[in-house]
Amino acid sequence: MKTTTRVVVIGGGVVGCSVLYHLTKLGWSDVMLLERNELTSGSTWHAAGGFHTLNGDTNMAALQGYTIRLYKELEAITGMSCGLHHVGGVTLADNRDRMDMLVAERAKHRYMGLETEIVTPEEIAKIAPVTNTAGIIGGLYDPLDGHLDPSGTTHAYAKAARMGGATIETHCKVLETNQRPDGTWDVVTNRGTVHAEHVVNAAGLWAREVGAMAGVYFPLHPMEHQYIVTEDVPLILDMAKDGLEHPHVMDPAGESYLRQEGRGLCIGFYEQPCRPWAVDGTPWDFGHELLPDDFDKIEDSIAFAYRRFPALEKAGVKSVIHGPFTFAPDGNPLVGPVPGMRNYWSACAVMAGFSQGGGVGLMLAQWMIEGETERDTFAMDCARFGSWITPGYTRPKVIENYQKRFSVSYPNEELPAARPLRTTPMYDIFDAMGAVWGAQYGLEVPNYFAQDGEPRFETPSFRRSNAWQATAREAQAVRQAVGINEVQNFGKYRVTGANARAWLDRIMAGRVPAPGRLSLTPMLSEKGRLIGDFTISCLAEDQFTLTASYGAQAFHMRWFQRHAEAGVQVENISDRLTGFQIAGPLAKDVLAACTRDNVGALRFMDVARMTIGMVDCVVQRVSYTGDLGYEIYCDPMAQRALWQALWAAGQPMGMRPFGMRAMMSLRLDKFFGSWGREFSPDYTPAETGMDRFIAWKKPAHFIGRTAAEAERAQGPARQLVTFEVDAQDADVVAYEPIWMGEKVIGFCTSGGYSHHAGKSIAYGFVPSDQLRDDLQVEIEVLGQRLPARRITTALFDADGARMRG
Numbered sequence: 088m089k090t091t092t093r094v095v096v097i098g099g100g101v102v103g104c105s106v107l108y109h110l111t112k113l114g115w116s117d118v119m120l121l122e123r124n125e126l127t128s129g130s131t132w133h134a135a136g137g138f139h140t141l142n143g144d145t146n147m148a149a150l151q152g153y154t155i156r157l158y159k160e161l162e163a164i165t166g167m168s169c170g171l172h173h174v175g176g177v178t179l180a181d182n183r184d185r186m187d188m189l190v191a192e193r194a195k196h197r198y199m200g201l202e203t204e205i206v207t208p209e210e211i212a213k214i215a216p217v218t219n220t221a222g223i224i225g226g227l228y229d230p231l232d233g234h235l236d237p238s239g240t241t242h243a244y245a246k247a248a249r250m251g252g253a254t255i256e257t258h259c260k261v262l263e264t265n266q267r268p269d270g271t272w273d274v275v276t277n278r279g280t281v282h283a284e285h286v287v288n289a290a291g292l293w294a295r296e297v298g299a300m301a302g303v304y305f306p307l308h309p310m311e312h313q314y315i316v317t318e319d320v321p322l323i324l325d326m327a328k329d330g331l332e333h334p335h336v337m338d339p340a341g342e343s344y345l346r347q348e349g350r351g352l353c354i355g356f357y358e359q360p361c362r363p364w365a366v367d368g369t370p371w372d373f374g375h376e377l378l379p380d381d382f383d384k385i386e387d388s389i390a391f392a393y394r395r396f397p398a399l400e401k402a403g404v405k406s407v408i409h410g411p412f413t414f415a416p417d418g419n420p421l422v423g424p425v426p427g428m429r430n431y432w433s434a435c436a437v438m439a440g441f442s443q444g445g446g447v448g449l450m451l452a453q454w455m456i457e458g459e460t461e462r463d464t465f466a467m468d469c470a471r472f473g474s475w476i477t478p479g480y481t482r483p484k485v486i487e488n489y490q491k492r493f494s495v496s497y498p499n500e501e502l503p504a505a506r507p508l509r510t511t512p513m514y515d516i517f518d519a520m521g522a523v524w525g526a527q528y529g530l531e532v533p534n535y536f537a538q539d540g541e542p543r544f545e546t547p548s549f550r551r552s553n554a555w556q557a558t559a560r561e562a563q564a565v566r567q568a569v570g571i572n573e574v575q576n577f578g579k580y581r582v583t584g585a586n587a588r589a590w591l592d593r594i595m596a597g598r599v600p601a602p603g604r605l606s607l608t609p610m611l612s613e614k615g616r617l618i619g620d621f622t623i624s625c626l627a628e629d630q631f632t633l634t635a636s637y638g639a640q641a642f643h644m645r646w647f648q649r650h651a652e653a654g655v656q657v658e659n660i661s662d663r664l665t666g667f668q669i670a671g672p673l674a675k676d677v678l679a680a681c682t683r684d685n686v687g688a689l690r691f692m693d694v695a696r697m698t699i700g701m702v703d704c705v706v707q708r709v710s711y712t713g714d715l716g717y718e719i720y721c722d723p724m725a726q727r728a729l730w731q732a733l734w735a736a737g738q739p740m741g742m743r744p745f746g747m748r749a750m751m752s753l754r755l756d757k758f759f760g761s762w763g764r765e766f767s768p769d770y771t772p773a774e775t776g777m778d779r780f781i782a783w784k785k786p787a788h789f790i791g792r793t794a795a796e797a798e799r800a801q802g803p804a805r806q807l808v809t810f811e812v813d814a815q816d817a818d819v820v821a822y823e824p825i826w827m828g829e830k831v832i833g834f835c836t837s838g839g840y841s842h843h844a845g846k847s848i849a850y851g852f853v854p855s856d857q858l859r860d861d862l863q864v865e866i867e868v869l870g871q872r873l874p875a876r877r878i879t880t881a882l883f884d885a886d887g888a889r890m891r892g
């Protein structure tokens with residue numbers, strides 16, 4: 088066995104083999120996979136082998152599309168069969184919300200180049216004749232759906248990797264992973280030690296145990312899962328005589344997926360009485376074995392399936408497959424460089440290895456070899472969870488995710504499991520004031536405040552929800568008087584040291600402010616993509632605070648650590664600094680009423696220390712509401728005292744608390760973008776208008792400069808613009824297609840309703856050569872093409888007089 092290699096991939100399931108293949112495909116041939124048993128010995132061998140593109144996250148859906156198209160390539164390279172059955176599949180809808188969701192998915196697929204189709208119950212009866220369509224109102228047909236041979240496919244990946252120079256060692260169990268001071272790894276196995284530059288954890292069912300060898304907690308959990316294969320079914324036999332295969336049918340109402348297997352059927356369930364498996368750790372002696380059949384657990388699901396697919400009831404059971412596989416708390420994979428570690432990579436929690444494994448392998452290989460991925464991978468980035476995550480959180484979230492696998496997922500939905508976990512000192516005060524809570528990165532954040540008699544629960548919906556009135560009230564309070572909310576859910580970083588300014592000049596593309604001032608800046612990757620959208624605050628020549636998205640903390644810290652330099656310290660102080668923002672025409676008066684410091688001297692984009700009430704604060708004169716406003720930061724221990732001062736001063740002036748729903752409405756008035764929507768690694772500064780914050784004249788060679796300058800010289804191919812939409816009861820959420828005549832020319836990044844202007848607003852990308860001030864388009868919202876007009880003047884305070892005043 089080789090004793091040195093560039094990469095050790097731990098785990099020979101479909102994911103590890105895909106990672107190995109993609110490393111060779113992208114040019115690294117000195118790579119090695121270690122498997123404790125035979126290939127496929129984890130979840131992989133007993134998978135049902137189904138694949139599909141449907142995924143709520145657009146980038147995940149695109150990667151699933153990549154995975155599916157890859158199988159033909161693998162077959163061509165290796166001469167092996169993946170046992171492909173491209174039979175197509177239909178997802179059923181039995182209510183309007185489900186249909187809304189499918190129609191919205193179909194709309195997204197238009198610009199993704201996926202040829203899905205909305206079908207009627209009559210068409211479903213023809214396409215998928217085992218289905219009883221009573222109660223079905225429609226469905227989504229995807230010609231790319233199908234299934235394959237899990238073992239054959241894994242071995243095809245492995246052969247393709249070997250052909251690219253990779254080595255695979257089976258019956259080689261990793262016992263320890265020990266890091267050397269230079270960042271390389273000693274991977275200790277039962278057959279000796281391998282010295283590797285990088286380690287990839289692709290250990291599937293054992294990913295938790297393998298992670299623990301390096302001191303890392305991977306937030307994933309195995310769940311039991313069961314599918315049944317029937318004896319021959321007459322209808323399938325008849326179809327076979329005509330050379331036809333039955334397509335897949337996903338029946339969300341029955342939480343089941345069904346497909347043809349041989350001349351019978353195969354049906355699997357995501358049952359409500361589901362069970363986590365191996366709660367305290369996956370046994371090392373678990374191998375090619377199954378869990379005992381458990382029909383009790385799926386009794387209700389089977390009864391439902393008999394009504395939906397009557398042929399099942401008459402078919403004998405040929406076999407039952409009951410096995411475990413792993414999930415992360417939100418059901419997406421955990422991929423990428425593990426935060427806080429050097430040269431340690433994750434390729435775990437892939438719950439749909441045959442839909443996602445190819446995309447996971449490609450993204451990871453790009454990350455390792457090219458330093459970044461070609462698209463935004465945040466939905467599967469292991470940095471989307473922070474150090475607050477524990478097994479006690481993961482388990483209920485994974486159970487919830489399993490149970491909701493086939494539920495309609497609404498854009499405004501807040502999932503209840505494992506909450507509240509992290510709360511600020513304001514939690515009980517806001518709760519008593521009627522807060523309707525949302526969760527961000529484990530933190531409870533008020534979405535809005537219900538008044539007496541209003542429900543304390545936002546109805547999940549694709550249309551305008553019951554939060555409408557409360558959001559309108561709060562937005563008006565800000566525009567007409569003054570509103571207050573917390574700044575806890577901002578990511579915050581302290582950057583200090585003699586080299587701090589020079590470092591920031593290299594890391595950030597924008598201007599680094601002088602002492603006492605703030606600046607806004609994009610942060611770019613080497614390839615000039617947006618990886619951050621920061622406010623820099625300079626308190627002293629060697630002391631800065633950065634603020635950005637709360638959910639991107641581990642993502643941003645990983646980048647800062649990767650670019651660490653002597654003479655500069657970067658600390659994540661997101662939860663060590665809290666406070667409030669106040670905004671609205673009376674915000675200045677409120678602040679002046681509770682401090683003896685000179686509020687009037689604080690100009691727009693200034694920062695200063697002030698004593699507010701009894702509390703030592705840092706006050707920044709800026710507000711994401713686009714109004715006259717202040718962000719007031721303090722020690723969490725003093726947050727309640729700060730609240731008392733501001734709230735008491737605010738009462739005579741009509742102060743109201745406002746939540747995230749109002750904040751996201753108010754930003755629309757000023758065309759402000761938001762992280763993860765308008766700003767993400769999928770986009771560039773010139774495309775999004777963030778180039779206006781780039782300090783082109785600064786001498787520093789900031790990261791991404793070369794790419795940004797090249798784009799500037801050439802001009803972007805598409806640009807982000809704002810539209811007013813003729814919407815009735817549903818606003819743009821994200822990824823709705825933008826039509827010009829009969830052609831889709833772009834897509835939306837986000838939108839919503841401006842309660843200040845009384846208009847439905849959408850942001851979206853259109854090709855630069857189609858840009859005109861009077862551009863008229865149609866935006867498809869829930870299947871309806873709505874007229875939309877470009878707007879170029881802000882809906883509130885267009886000249887900035889109030890904001891700066």
Ligand SMILES: Cc1cc2nc3c(=O)[nH]c(=O)nc-3n(C[C@H](O)[C@H](O)[C@H](O)COP(=O)(O)OP(=O)(O)OC[C@H]3O[C@@H](n4cnc5c(N)ncnc54)[C@H](O)[C@@H]3O)c2cc1C
Pocket residue numbers: 097098099100101102103121122123124125126127128129130131132133134135136137138259260261262289290291292293294297312313314408409410411412434435436437438439440441442443
């Ligand atoms: C009943 C059932 C049906 C399913 N149906 C589908 C389906 O239709 N479509 C679909 O896409 N997915 C399906 N899945 C999910 C699918 O099986 C998984 O997504 C996939 O197998 C995950 O692959 P993996 O490589 O990540 O993990 P695994 O297959 O668990 O592989 C991990 C490997 O790592 C090895 N390993 C672990 N620790 C060590 C160590 N210390 N040293 C060396 N090697 C180690 C293990 O032996 C194992 O081979 C199903 C799962 C189940 C249980």
